[in-house]
Amino acid sequence: MPTVRNPLQVLKEAKQIARDHGCFVVEKADPKGTRYLVYRRTYDHNECVGARFSVTSLHKLVCKVTNFH
Numbered sequence: 615m616p617t618v619r620n621p622l623q624v625l626k627e628a629k630q631i632a633r634d635h636g637c638f639v640v641e642k643a644d645p646k647g648t649r650y651l652v653y654r655r656t657y658d659h660n661e662c663v664g665a666r667f668s669v670t671s672l673h674k675l676v677c678k679v680t681n682f683h
Contacts, residue, residue, distance in 0.1 A: 621669045625650075628673040635680035637663070639672065652676055 629639045632652060638660075642649045650672040653660040663679050666672040676682070 624669045624673050628669070628676045631673075631680055631682050632676045635682065637676070637680060639676070652679060654679070 625639075632639050637652055637654050640651045640653065642651060644667075647667055649665055649667055650669070651665045652663050652672070652675055654663050664675045666675050
């Protein structure tokens, strides 16, 4: 039987994966809810690679961007 993970744990894991692979996550207040933006650190500037509204889709995006399985 699958268990439901705590959204806070999923968010912390996504942030850790991003940090380990040269990215970072920013949380922005939005009229629709909290928007999570993923940025890649580069030498000249930081590049936004995507944004999501849910924690689970953020985790999937971070895994896709960082090639984390």
